[in-house]
Amino acid sequence: MHLRSPLYMGSFKMKRIGKFLSSMPFAITLLVLLAGACALSSTIPQGATWEQYAAQYGERIAGWILGLRLDDAFHSWWFIGLSAFLCLNLLCCNLIRLPSLLKRIKAFGDPEKMTAAKANAEAKGTGDPHQVFTTLRMRKPVNRETGTGRELLFSAGNKAGFWGAWICHLGILLLILGFALGQMTAENYTVYALPGQTKPLDNTGLTVRVDDFRTERTENGTVQQYTAMLTVADPEAHTVESGSASVNAPAGLFGYKFFQNSVGWGADVTVLKNGEVLQEDSLCAGEYIPVKDKQELVVYLQAFYPDYVQMAGMSPMTASEELNNPAYLYRIYYRGELLGMNVLMPGEEVTIDEYTVRFDNPRNYTLLAVKRDRFTFLVLLGGLITLAGLILAFWMQPRAVWAVREETGWHIYGTNRKGGALFREEFSKAASAAGFITEDTDRGGID
Structure with a gap:
């Protein structure tokens, strides 16, 4: 047992x-x-x-x-x-x-390992074998003897092609690793602001200021591009970076990508108390502010209509995005209770006791999608390595040619790692041009 x-x-x-x-x-x-x-x-x-x-x-x-x-x-x-x-x-x-x-690469460059059984093309004759090597664009052949004492000429080329598949696997590994790590550690934030406003970038310690926001239109009025001019600051380090973010052209600042994601409307709001200006601020549609000296009183800009249209039995709407007939839909809350809501036209005001609220200077705000992926470089590296592997695999096909002197002339052999009719045809033309007779054989070449 x-x-x-x-x-x-x-x-x-x-x-x-x-x-x-x-x-x-x-x-x-x-x-x-x-x-x-x-x-x-x-x-x-x-x-x-x-x-x-x-x-x-x-x-x-x-x-x-x-x-x-x-x-x-x-x-x-x-x-x-x-x-x-x-x-x-x-x-x-x-x-x-x-x-x-590594073993296959070493064996492919060893003349002693090259036997007739490994050839997929061969020819015989009394011509000049060096001409065959030259025509096939092979390196200058090494001259040595076989085990039986015969003269041997040998040359191998494109051995880098052996690495093609291996390098492709390495590139794919880096691609998957970079994508996975990038998704697991990615940072995603959203910032929206009117021109002139500064907003914190979540918990990063950075601030984002929208210096300007531009809308480019074609001759017929169709929007062609949105562009936000940005300044990002790190208050603790006292460093500042500026750039512009457009649709399909993000800004890269402090290692983050700022994407122009969407737009909306906002306006300035002024609160007066007994006719004197109490506070001034800017609101995007959907934002609110508490009154400075009466926090229970809240002013909410629910919506803005650049081209206001009101039809009977229907909700307010806008006919276009042009500032033809601007209107502000507001709500006023006191201690969480709705005091009132209505639509204000330019120049109109709403009064609550000693407080007066008015809106003006309507303009677009920008909605930015902010992202950071620390492993983008790994994905890029993986892609480049994969491409290099494909080039090696398909364009650098290892081939070897060797010639053995016999009593009546030379016997020339050739092998291509992937075999194929193309190599045999090329070998046959080179051999014929040098005065050799090609023999019809295909043993499959070296795997």
């Missing part, structure tokens, strides 16, 4: 695990699961509450969404786990293949 040691069994199991982790079926399974889960998550609003999911999908499905972290897919346990296993698969695949790849 033959018994195997625990050490042997443990080594055998580790090899099986390594083989499984680096296998193609495992990689395809991971890709399908990851793509399917991400596609499912893209149909579900991210970052909503249980109440919102329950209202939209029902309580049971809302529970599944939160339980599986589909509400925050790129930070979920399954996304991190699948990404980690996929990276591990590609890493294992590359590491396991590396020794055999």
Whole structure:
């Protein structure tokens, strides 16, 4: 009875695990699961509450969404786990293949390893073999002897092509790693402000000032471009950076990308007390301010209509985005209770006891989407490496040509790693031009 040691069994199991982790079926399974889960998550609003999911999908499905972290897919346990296993698969695949790849490259450049059985093209004759090497654009052949004492000319080229698939795998690994890390650590913020306003950028310690906001239009009045002129400051470091953000042309400031995402309307609001100016501020539609010396009294700019139209039985609306007939829809609250709401036209005011409120200077505000991905460079690097691997794989096909002197002349052999009719045709033309007779053979070349 033959018994195997625990050490042997443990080594055998580790090899099986390594083989499984680096296998193609495992990689395809991971890709399908990851793509399917991400596609499912893209149909579900991210970052909503249980109440919102329950209202939209029902309580049971809302529970599944939160339980599986589909509400925050790129930070979920399954996304991190699948990404980690996929990276591990590609890493294992590359590491396991590396020794055999190095061995194949070394063997391909060794004349002693080149036998007639490895050729997929050959020719015989008494011509000049050096001419064949030159015509095929091979390096100057090495002159040496075979094991039987015959003269041997040998040249190998494009050996870098062996690295094509391996480098592609490395590039894809970096792409997936960069994307996964980028999504897991990405910072996303939203800032909206009128020209002249300064807003904090969430908890980053930075402030964003909109210096100007421009709308470019075509001759027929169609909007062509929105551009926000920005100044971002770090008050603690006393540093400032400026730039412009347009549609499809974000500004890069302090390591963040500022995207021109949307626009809206806002205006200046003035509050007077007994006829004297008490406070002045700027409000975007949907914002409010408490009165300075009476915090329970709140002024809310609900909406702005640049081209106001009011039809019987219908809600207020705007006929266009041109400032043809501007109107302000306001609400006034006191201690949370609605005191009144109405539409004010330019020059009109609303009075509450000793306070008077008026709106003027309507203008567009910009809504900025602010993002930072610290691993964009890794994705870019992965893409470049993948492209380099593809070029090596498809354009740098390893080939070798060797000639052995025989009693009646020379016997020339050629092999191309991928074989194929193109190489045999090229070899045949070069051999014929040098005075050799091509033999009809195709043994498949070197794998």
